[in-house]
Amino acid sequence: MSELGLNTISFAGHAASSAQFRALYSEGMSLVEETAGYLDGQGRAASKVLPRMASVLYAAESMRLTTRLMQMASWLLLQRAVNNGEMSRDQVLAEKNKVRLDGFNVDRNAPGWNDLPESFRDLVERSLRLQNRVAILDREIYRPTEPAIVPDNQNSVKAQLTLLQTAFGGN
Template identity: 70%
Template sequence: MAESKENTIRIADRFTSSASFSLLYSEGMQLVEETAAYLDGPGRQESKALPRLASVLYAAESMRLTTRLMQLASWLLLQRAVNTGEMTREQVIAEKSKVRLDSFACDPSAPGWTELPLEFRVLVERSLRVQSRVALLDSEIYHRDEQKAALVNPDRENAVKAQQTLLSTAFGTG
């Protein structure tokens, strides 16, 4: 068993040193720059003309958007630091614990959402798509061993539940 583990190639680990990662990195950083330019320029002007409810929503969503993008940029920069040898994987894991990729969602069905400027809504949606991709990669790179250990060493107090978990994982029904 140990021999097969050593021979296993984990694609997600290699992704961060690939051309595909470079594209994701560029996309994420470009989105940060576009968003900053929008919020400091046209967005500031457009927000002044919004009705009260949409104005409050704009303020809240722009804070979430900014926070989401800063978290994404932090994650991308950490991965780049590993690739360039500036940091070890262990250092990145320690720093990465400060990065939140699972929060700051928005609700497009919220009252006032459709009154927000189109360009702003597009930026929010793009940031959510990038966040989703990065969170998936993060899970594959850093949490796969934890997930695997939980499946291999199930809770002995409830063997039936452990078997159900294994089956649902194997068949993708969980």
């Protein structure tokens, strides 16, 4: 049997090595720096005057925020390494398994959430949006591909035409 899909173009793979990725990388690393600066400065001062419930929530959410950003930074650095030829895709796959891009959601209805500083809540929201974009790109790049199997009695041109007809609803 011959297989289709061996010469297909991975748009996500190209996006991961494009100007779009460089912008995502820059945004992610800038958010890491901005968050670190906030938590060490303005956030530290703001957290000292929060009501008790908000103070406990701030401590928990700041740990989640830091963890979320470090996981994304790890993924971005791994992807940059593969883009620059510093690591093979297999090496990245082995390391990438240590990176979590999910499970850091926020309960915006938690007691004390609205008492948290607006700038802190903004950092949390921006990190969640970035996490979502990175997770989508990760799934697109690294999900297993399942090439279509072409029966022995069908040539590849006819198989491509059939796929196009199926995709675009032609007869």
